[in-house]
Amino acid sequence: MVAGPAQLQPIIELEARSFIPSDRFARATWRHLLGPARMRGSSLTLVALSGGHVVGALNALLRRDGHTARLYSLAVDPQERGRGIGGLLVRHLAKRLPPAFTVLSLEVRHDNAAARVLYERLGFTVFEHLPAYYPDGGDGVRLRASRAAVRRG
Numbered sequence: 001m002v003a004g005p006a007q008l009q010p011i012i013e014l015e016a017r018s019f020i021p022s023d024r025f026a027r028a029t030w031r032h033l034l035g036p037a038r039m040r041g042s043s044l045t046l047v048a049l050s051g052g053h054v055v056g057a058l059n060a061l062l063r064r065d066g067h068t069a070r071l072y073s074l075a076v077d078p079q080e081r082g083r084g085i086g087g088l089l090v091r092h093l094a095k096r097l098p099p100a101f102t103v104l105s106l107e108v109r110h111d112n113a114a115a116r117v118l119y120e121r122l123g124f125t126v127f128e129h130l131p132a133y134y135p136d137g138g139d140g141v142r143l144r145a146s147r148a149a150v151r152r153g
Contacts (some may be wrong), residue, residue, distance in 0.1 A: 003045040003057065005034050011047070012052035021061040022135045025073065033059055035080075044069075046092055048076075048085045056085040060093055062101065069097055069147075071106035074115075082092075086118050094150040097108075102147050110139040123149035 003011065008030055015024045025033075037103030041062060048056035055077040061070040071093070076085045094104065108115050117153060124143035133140035 001047055001049060003034060003047045004038060005031070007032055007045070007047055007054060007057075011045070011057045013052050013073050014057055014077060014145045015049045017074075017078055020136075037061075041098075043072075044093070044096065046089050046096070048089055050080065055080040056089050058086075058089040059096075060104075061119060062098070068103040068105050068144075069093070071104055072081055074106075078091065081114070086115075087122060090119075090122050091152060094147050097147060104147060105142060105144045106148055107142050109134065109142050111133055116141075116143075119143050119145075123152070 008027070011030055011034075012024075012027060013147040029075050033043045033044055038045065042064065043059060043061055045057065045059045047054045047058075057073070057111050058071065059073040061072050063070075071090070074086055074089065076089075089103075095153035104124070105127070106119065106124070108119065110129075122145060127144040128142040130142060132138070
């Protein structure tokens with residue numbers, strides 16, 4: 001389901017369960033992504049629901065006149081991991097993107113093995129190494145995939 005301002009609090013709570021504090025977005029960031037950025041078409045947020053509760057959320061940034069959609073955030077409730085929710089959200093994103101967007105890109109912590117396995121299964125490959133990318137000094141990697149590859153995955 002496409003998310004809007006009504007999902008602000010459930011997404012913030014999901015991030016609190018899913019990420020270390022330095023990796024969470026501020027409330028103001030989510031308010032912007034779900035409001036003004038969504039209305040202008042530069043942000044697309046999808047949520048997965050189970051029993052009426054948000055158990056997964058994905059945000060992508062879409063630059064005007066761009067061809068690469070940046071997967072900005074993907075969170076899955078720790079109690080729901082392993083059920084395919086993350087992959088479902090990424091594949092759904094690939095289906096919902098405007099036609100001009102042919103590439104998906106994302107950054108992930110170098111040592112986040114579970115996320116990297118998921119992304120590799122979906123067709124993402126390492127594009128760039130990002131030393132000390134995260135605020136706590138953690139290394140990251142930038143991954144890319146063609147939209148067509150993700151849709152097949």
